[in-house]
Amino acid sequence: MKDYKKNCSKEELEFLESYDPDRYKKPSVTADIVVFTMDEDDELCILLIKRGGFPYKDHWAIPGGFLETGKESIDDTARRELFEETGLKDIPLTQLYTFGDPDRDPRMHVISVVYTALVPKSTLCFEAGDDAKDAKLFKIRYDIDGLNFTNGSEVISKDDLAFDHANIIELAIKRLRNRIDYEPDAFSLLKDNSSFTIYELKLIYESIKNRSLDTANFRKSFMRNWLTSGIVKDKCKKSEGAGRKPAELYEFMG
Amino acid sequence: MKDYKKNCSKEELEFLESYDPDRYKKPSVTADIVVFTMDEDDELCILLIKRGGFPYKDHWAIPGGFLETGKESIDDTARRELFEETGLKDIPLTQLYTFGDPDRDPRMHVISVVYTALVPKSTLCFEAGDDAKDAKLFKIRYDIDGLNFTNGSEVISKDDLAFDHANIIELAIKRLRNRIDYEPDAFSLLKDNSSFTIYELKLIYESIKNRSLDTANFRKSFMRNWLTSGIVKDKCKKSEGAGRKPAELYEFMG
DNA sequence: ACAAAAGTGTTCTATGTACACCCATGT
C-alpha cells in the first residue's frame, strides 16, 4: 500500500500531485475508548473523565481525542489517547462501533470511532490531560431509570454524560456481555492473570452478566473452554493463607 | 442533542461561536458498502464497481463515497451512496468496521466506515455514477491463493482490487458466516422472502458456509430458530409445478 | 423407472442448567 506511487503512470502521478484534498468539506474524526475495570468490591467499573472545557464542561465523558490526520491510523489514535489520558500502554483495544451523526458535537460534525479496553485496576494511574480536569472510576449500576454510574460519593445518571456517550457505553456493555461467552475477555480484568483462582474469574463473569452463576457449572465450562484448549494452564500450585481451603492456581497464556 | 445550544450559558455560546473547526487537520471520511447477493446458480456474489478515475483507475472496488459533512450521518451516507451507485433503496445496512490507516488512499488520509447489505438479485439495477464506469456481480470463490472473484468471463484476484478492499471483503464474509447462525440475515437474500421453501433457504446457508448441510438437521433448526419464534410463518400452501414433490411455503415476517 | 427434492425418524454426543453434597481452612 505504501509504494503505490512507484508503479504509477506519469498521468496518474500528475493527477495525485494536483489533487485537492479539500474539494469536499471534511468532518473531524476522534477515537474514543470505553475502559472497563473491576474494583475492590468486584464490581464492573468504567473510566470517566470530567471535561475541563466547553462543550459539556464539567460533564463526565469517556476518554478520547482527535486523529492526527496523515500521521497515524485511528487504532494508533486510540492507543495514544488512552496513554495520554490514563497512562495505559500496550493495552489491546477492540473496535466497537463508529458514531457519525452530524449534531452529536455542537462544535462541528465529529465522527467517533469507539474502542473498548479491558484493564486490571492496578495498571491505572491517572494523569490530568489538557482538556481533562479529572479521571475517575465509576461502578456500573442499574435502577428504574436504567444505567447509571456511582463513585461512592457521587451518582451520575446516564443522561448527565457528555455528547452521546451514554449510548456508546450501553453498546459497549452489551457487546462485552456477549463476547464474554466466547472470547477470553475476562482474563484481561483479573488482578493478576498469571496466577488466579476459578473463583476470582467467576466474580468477573458475575459482575459482567449481573447475575450469580452456579459454581459447579462454571468450573465445568472453564475446563472445557479454556483449560483443554491450552489458553489457560494449571500452575499445579495452591493459593495460601486466605482463611479458607487453598485453591488451585491458573495462568492465562493468551 | 439538537437543542444543546438552547440550554447554554452565554459564555459557552461565545465559545461555540468563536470555535475554529479547522484547528486540527482533518481526514476525509467515506462510507463504503459490501453488497452481497445470490445469483441464478445459488452462489454468493458481491457487487463491484469498476473505477473510472484515478486512483486505482480500471480496478474493481466496492461502492461508496464521501460523507457530506454536517448534512448527514455516516449511516445516511451509506444509504445515499448505495442508492446512487446501484439504485437500491430502503435496504437495511449493518455497520461492519472502520478502516483508518493513513496510507490506504494515495490521495490523502481517508477513514472508511464500511457497511454490509444483503439484497435479492432482482432488486439490483445498475446505474453508472460519476466515477463509476461499470458495476457487476462477481461470484465469491476460493482457491490456493485464497479469495477471488469471477464473472463468467473474467477472474479477479483479491490483489487486483482497489485500495484495501480485499481485506474489507474478507472481513465482511467472515462476519456474514458468523451472523448467519444467530441473525435472520439469510432471509434478506431470498428471491422472495414472502414465499419460499426450506430448500431455497438451505441453498443460501450452504453457499455462505461453503459446505453442504444435512437436510434433516437443517429443517429441525429452522423450526426451532425461526418458526417457533414467529419470525417466519407457515403459509399453509404448497409450491407447484417444480418437477418434484410440492413443498411447504413459508413467509419471513421480520 | 428414475432423479431430485420433500419430509420423518433414531442415535450419539456435547452443552447448559439445577441441585445435592462433601472438603479444608482460619477465626
Add this chain to the structure above:
DNA sequence: ACATGGGTGTACATAGAACACTTTTGT
C-alpha cells in the same frame, strides 16, 4: 462449631451432527 469458599457427582433438557429411510412429483 461455623462461615466461606473449594471441589465432585448426578440428573435432565436441549442442540448439533450423522445417517437411514419413505414420499411425491415431472420426465
